[in-house]
Amino acid sequence: EDQVTQSPEALRLQEGESSSLNCSYTVSGLRGLFWYRQDPGKGPEFLFTLYSAGEEKEKERLKATLTKKESFLHITAPKPEDSATYLCAVQVPRGAQKLVFGQGTRLTINP
Amino acid sequence: GAGVSQSPSNKVTEKGKDVELRCDPISGHTALYWYRQSLGQGLEFLIYFQGNSAPDKSGLPSDRFSAERTGGSVSTLTIQRTQQEDSAVYLCASSLAHRGDTQYFGPGTRLTVL
Numbered sequence: 299e300d301q302v303t304q305s306p307e308a309l310r311l312q313e314g315e316s317s318s319l320n321c322s323y324t325v326s327g328l329r330g331l332f333w334y335r336q337d338p339g340k341g342p343e344f345l346f347t348l349y350s351a352g353e354e355k356e357k358e359r360l361k362a363t364l365t366k367k368e369s370f371l372h373i374t375a376p377k378p379e380d381s382a383t384y385l386c387a388v389q390v391p392r393g394a395q396k397l398v399f400g401q402g403t404r405l406t407i408n409p
Numbered sequence: 410g411a412g413v414s415q416s417p418s419n420k421v422t423e424k425g426k427d428v429e430l431r432c433d434p435i436s437g438h439t440a441l442y443w444y445r446q447s448l449g450q451g452l453e454f455l456i457y458f459q460g461n462s463a464p465d466k467s468g469l470p471s472d473r474f475s476a477e478r479t480g481g482s483v484s485t486l487t488i489q490r491t492q493q494e495d496s497a498v499y500l501c502a503s504s505l506a507h508r509g510d511t512q513y514f515g516p517g518t519r520l521t522v523l
Contacts, residue, residue, distance in 0.1 A: 332511065341413075341500055341514035342452075385452070394457035394465035396442065397502075397512060401451045 300325045300390050304400035311376055311407050319371040319403045321386030329389040331369050332397065333362050336383045345371075345384075376407045411435070413515035415501050421521045422491055430486045430518045434503030441484050442504075442512060443476060447497040455499075458484060459506055491522045 301324045311317055323331065330349050334342035346355045348364040355362050359380065361372040371384055383404045387397040414433045422428050434441050443455040454468040458478040469475075473491075478484040488495055498519050502512040 334514070339519075341415075341516045344511050344513060347511055387452075394442070394454065394459075394467065395440075396454040396457060396465075396468070397444075397452070398454075399452040 300388065300398045302386055302388055302398055302400035304384075304386050304403050306403060307401065308404040309406070311373075311405070313377060313407055313409050314375050316372070316374045316376070318373070319384055319386075319405070321369040321371070321400055322367060323369070323386075323388045324367075325388045325390060325398070327391045329391040329395065331364055332387045332389065333369070333371055334385040334387065336385055336402070342385055373405070376405075378407045378409050381405055381407045413501055413503055413513055415499075415515040415518050417518060418516065419519045419521075421523065423523050424493060425490055427487065427489045428491055428520065430488075430499050430520070432484045432486070432501030432515060434482065434484070434501070435513060438503035438505055438513075439481065440504045440506035440510070440512075441478060442502040443484070443486050444500045444502065444514075445497045446500055446517070450497075452500065455486070488520075491520075493522050496520055496522045 303322045305320045333345040336342045346362040351366045383402045385402045387399045416431045439460045441458040444452045446452045456476045457465040473489045476486045498517040500517045501515045504510040504512045
């Protein structure tokens with residue numbers, strides 16, 4: 299069964315304190331792994347797509363990496379505006395090509 | 410260009426009433442998805458439209474849920490005889506439809522069933 303597990307569920311950091319969020323997945327034939335950011339009351343905002351193990355992508359203070367079993371979202375020197383829920387999803391390579399989401403990591407950056 | 414738009418942003422209804430939720434995808438995107446986000450459940454797939462093909466309804470939780478897409482663009486999700494467990498945020502996403510293409514989400518409709 300296609301499954302995505304994110305950890306931790308919640309993370310509190312001080313401004314400037316770097317850390318990583320984890321996304322473990324089980325899917326037969328990964329089509330793509332997606333990271334989204336979601337602010338309260340809003341829809342998910344696209345961050346990155348990773349397609350193959352070893353791939354890395356960066357955007358400002360965020361860097362996403364991918365292995366055959368998991369992905370990490372590294373946050374370097376975060377700022378309070380980075381506070382949000384970060385969602386990981388894998389695309390199922392069958393039928394509707396739907397996204398299977400993890401439960402998300404709620405990140406809070408304290409000033 | 411404009412992103413995915415959804416209306417209404419909030420909907421409060423009474424148990425047993427029917428509701429319609431609307432999604433306007435990004436222009437040129439042929440694939441359209443509906444997801445539901447409930448507290449403690451995360452996002453779950455409901456239905457998928459691709460061009461003029463028959464929709465994939467495999468995620469619809471019951472026959473009270475239906476959706477249509479007119480002219481390959483705007484989509485409407487209809488929930489008949491709403492129940493309290495239908496309360497959730499309903500999210501629409503669209504993509505160019507090629508495998509691996511990014512799905513871009515709208516702001517969602519928050520449905521509350523009293």
